[in-house]
Amino acid sequence: ARQPAxxxxxxxxxxxxxxxxxxxxxAGWALRAAGR
Incomplete structure (x- = not known):
């Protein structure tokens, strides 16, 4: 069965x-990347 759109x-x-x-x-990855 197809998944609904x-x-x-x-x-x-x-x-x-x-x-x-x-x-x-x-979002967590972006915050970690911005924080380092």
Missing amino acids: AWTPAGARRWAPAAARVAWAS
């Missing part, structure tokens, strides 16, 4: 946790 309501619920983890990880 991220811009649909069902897809937003499906992908929001993963997107939040990716955003959090990349």
